Amino acid sequence: MPEATSANAELGPLIDGVRTLFHLLKAAAERVHGDGERSAARRGVLLSLHEKELQTVPQIAAARPVSRQHIQTVVNALLDDGLVERTANPDHQRSHLIRLTASGRDRIRMILQREAAIFAELPLPLDTEQLRRSTATLNAVAQAFHPENVDAAIRRIDSKP
Amino acid sequence: MPEATSANAELGPLIDGVRTLFHLLKAAAERVHGDGERSAARRGVLLSLHEKELQTVPQIAAARPVSRQHIQTVVNALLDDGLVERTANPDHQRSHLIRLTASGRDRIRMILQREAAIFAELPLPLDTEQLRRSTATLNAVAQAFHPENVDAAIRRIDSKP
DNA sequence: ACCTATTGACAACTAAATTGTCATAACATA
DNA sequence: TATGTTATGACAATTTAGTTGTCAATAGGT
Numbered sequence: 001m002p003e004a005t006s007a008n009a010e011l012g013p014l015i016d017g018v019r020t021l022f023h024l025l026k027a028a029a030e031r032v033h034g035d036g037e038r039s040a041a042r043r044g045v046l047l048s049l050h051e052k053e054l055q056t057v058p059q060i061a062a063a064r065p066v067s068r069q070h071i072q073t074v075v076n077a078l079l080d081d082g083l084v085e086r087t088a089n090p091d092h093q094r095s096h097l098i099r100l101t102a103s104g105r106d107r108i109r110m111i112l113q114r115e116a117a118i119f120a121e122l123p124l125p126l127d128t129e130q131l132r133r134s135t136a137t138l139n140a141v142a143q144a145f146h147p148e149n150v151d152a153a154i155r156r157i158d159s160k161p
Numbered sequence: 162m163p164e165a166t167s168a169n170a171e172l173g174p175l176i177d178g179v180r181t182l183f184h185l186l187k188a189a190a191e192r193v194h195g196d197g198e199r200s201a202a203r204r205g206v207l208l209s210l211h212e213k214e215l216q217t218v219p220q221i222a223a224a225r226p227v228s229r230q231h232i233q234t235v236v237n238a239l240l241d242d243g244l245v246e247r248t249a250n251p252d253h254q255r256s257h258l259i260r261l262t263a264s265g266r267d268r269i270r271m272i273l274q275r276e277a278a279i280f281a282e283l284p285l286p287l288d289t290e291q292l293r294r295s296t297a298t299l300n301a302v303a304q305a306f307h308p309e310n311v312d313a314a315i316r317r318i319d320s321k322p
Numbered sequence: 323a324c325c326t327a328t329t330g331a332c333a334a335c336t337a338a339a340t341t342g343t344c345a346t347a348a349c350a351t352a
Numbered sequence: 353t354a355t356g357t358t359a360t361g362a363c364a365a366t367t368t369a370g371t372t373g374t375c376a377a378t379a380g381g382t
Contacts, residue, residue, distance in 0.1 A: 010292035011280050012273075015186055017299035019201060022183040023226035023370095024306040025176055026337095031311050040180065041338065058360070065184035070339055072361065094347055095360055112173075114318070119172045121314035124305040126298060131171035134298035137291050138178035144285040145185040150192050153282035157275070184339095187368095202369070219329070231370055233330065255378055256329055 014141065032118055033111065041066070041074045046100065046108040049084060054097040056089065083107055175302065193279055194272065202227070202235045207261065207269040210245060215258040217250065244268055 029040060048060050061071035075098055078084045083104035086096035100108065143149075190201060209221050222232035236259055239245040244265035247257035261269065304310075 010289050010296070011285075012276070014292055014296045014299070017296050017303065018179055018182050018186065019205075020226050021179050021299055021303045021306070024303055024308075025179065027226070027308060028306050028311045031308070031315060039337075044180075056360085065181050065188070066338085067340065068360085069341085069362090073339095073363095076362090092348075092360085115173070117318050118311070118314045121317050122305040122310055124172075124302065126301055128171050130294075130298050131175055131302075133291075134295040135171070135175045135178050137287060137295035138175070138182055140287055141285065141292075142178065142182045142185055144283040145182070145189050147185075147188060147192070149283055150189045150279070153279045154192060156282050157278050200368080217329085227369085228371065229329085230331090230372085234332095234370095237331090253329085253379070 011141070018138075032115060039074075041070070042078065043108075043111060045071065045074050045078060046083065046104060046111070049098060049100050050105070050108045050112075054087065054099050056092070056095045056097055058095070060098070078104070172302070179299075193276060200235075202231070203239065204269075204272060206232065206235050206239060207244065207265060207272070210259060210261050211266070211269045211273075215248065215260050217253070217256045217258055219256070221259070239265070 026040065029043075044064060045060055048063060049055060057072050057075050058068055060075070061068040064071070075084065079086070082101055084098050085101050087099055089095055089097045187201065190204075205225060206221055209224060210216060218233050218236050219229050221236070222229040225232070236245065240247070243262055245259050246262050248260055250256055250258045
């Protein structure tokens with residue numbers, strides 16, 4: 001198992017970068033998508049169903065860092081808008097499987113296509129390899145920050161004065 | 162000037178990573194700091210004043226991706242809590258220079274120290290170099306996503322059918 | 323002296339979530 | 353098969369972290 005190292009001293013700037021980028025991306029999403037699908041949560045759910053066709057609400061929620069109840073309200077809104085629909089779940093009567101409708105599929109395709117087009121116009125002085133490595137690092141950090149890990153670390157710190 | 166490349170296709174996963182990590186970090190901050198200084202904005206302002214002693218509110222705001230008005234309210238709250246104070250600004254009568262009080266300095270020191278201790282306990286299988294590179298990449302991406310760049314990219318896309 | 327930009331204060335609003343509660347349904351097991 | 357536990361959907365109340373807009377006063381440039 002990997003050991004903690006002094007590398008963690010470098011976490012501060014990374015965290016700052018994540019926060020800054022998060023806000024910039026939020027603002028960018030509004031600019032890019034106008035009033036159609038501005039919400040990151042809606043986009044996230046559509047994307048999740050685009051990648052994995054049939055999922056229950058709790059399954060969608062489990063894969064993202066937000067509460068089940070919140071995903072439920074997002075899915076309900078998408079149902080109202082006709083972008084997703086319920087289908088019978090052989091394993092469960094109350095918990096339907098959710099999937100994209102034709103119009104939902106169109107929507108997420110348009111979103112992704114527009115994003116890709118605009119990203120390609122951004123002055124980004126980075127190559128694929130750098131982005132991939134950075135993403136991998138981010139995911140490793142995310143792993144380290146899973147609630148159980150954080151709680152365990154806090155317990156260790158607080159138990160020794 | 163750097164050209165856009167197909168690297169931008171790798172932006173999607175990176176963006177997802179940023180969002181996920183942002184939420185995890187938010188949750189972690191609550192766990193780490195309990196009810197003392199849970200808010201990222203308060204912490205950010207304290208940190209900003211810790212790094213650069215005397216700043217006006219607009220100066221603090223300019224360095225972060227949030228509105229001047231919001232930083233103003235955060236600073237006002239910190240004033241109420243006695244963590245920062247106003248000092249005369251030789252260059253401007255209305256716009257005071259803000260600086261940490263002794264108690265504010267203690268607060269941010271404690272925050273940083275506790276964070277460092279807990280980070281050091283996290284199972285993070287990464288070395289300093291990786292984190293530094295990743296941070297640099299994030300900052301480059303943040304640069305690319307500055308509102309003017311995004312708007313310019315949108316204009317280019319929308320002008321060609 | 324005049325015009326414009328900046329600042330602090332305040333208000334109203336919004337997005338994106340959280341927590342808590344409830345009734346019902348599913349599941350495990352004795 | 354009854355029974356306690358967990359999962360689910362629905363709903364409500366609340367919270368956080370911002371936003372935008374407006375105003376009066378003040379600075380700063382020409």
